[in-house]
Amino acid sequence: MKKLRDYEIGIAKLSNKKHVYEFVLNDDFFEEFGKEIILGGNLIAQVELDKTESLLTFHFDIKGHVRLTCDRSLEEFDYPLDEQASFRIKYGDENMELADDLWQITPNTQAINIAQHLYDYIGLALPMKKLHPRFVEEEDEEEDNDQDILIYSSRYDSDEDEDEDDEDDTDPRWDALRNLN
Template sequence: MKKLKDFEINIAKLSNKKHEYEFELDDSFFDLFAKDIILGGKLLAKVELDKAETLLTFHFDIKGTVRLTCDRSLDEFDHPVDVQEVFRIKFGPENAELDDDLWQITEGTQSINIAQHLYDFIGLSLPMKKLHPRFVEETDENEDDDQDILIYSSKQAGDDDNSDDNDDDDIDPRWSALRNLN
């Protein structure tokens, strides 16, 4: 059983150079988080930490599959995941989230837990509409047909595409006077 402590990196003892870590993310990892989106999975996360004097740069490379629930049939299926992300942490006077991919921590911080970052990167890589692979081909065929169907148009039935540009008869005379101003 994995614990959050398994994903801590002790940055205080690291020298200023590149360090590499590997984490196996399986069902016990996903048990640490709410199971509303990702039910489980089997992934390998390679994390490269480039430590400098005032900046920590994490390069995440996560590959594998996660188990999701289909939005249409409620069947479980495996979805491939391939994520490459960069996350930076700089040292400063206080702990703060400066941007989505930039945090600030104090100089005295001993370790950083990257479990939440791993989970977030995986979750953000998932599609909004989670469909079992047997429905994906069916949806692709329907989308090709839908491109030819016109849902709404503001033009009248007899209007041409070019008639709006050259037709001065339908313009309010107050607006046509403004065309003469240059």
């Protein structure tokens, strides 16, 4: 976890204006989070921090590639990534997460570590089905072929058939009640 200290931004002494930071996200960064999803990578994260009296707004621009394992062949491959995201922090009485992109911190907080946010934004940018590039064209062709198959249709031929079906489907007990008028 010592390596993640490189991703801390000291906010206590920053003036109220925009600040720009650049972080390198390489294999050492991804090792800190385990290798279950992302095996490694080489990315550049440009972080713009807009600090005001009551709000910190982070804008992330992450570009590069990550190394993934193909779900079909279990081969490793590089997946290109270009992701933008935003995150806000406001000052309050206690440290807490208010929403996915909004946190609250106490005014005496000295630094913010953005390593987890960077990892999460990268993870959210990954596709659900991780396919080696040589399988992507095959997958697209299969999807195109699947669109030609008709699985279910509920179209009626005419309105008359629909009315006749309704009369045939009624319960005879309801007929007796209709005759009470």
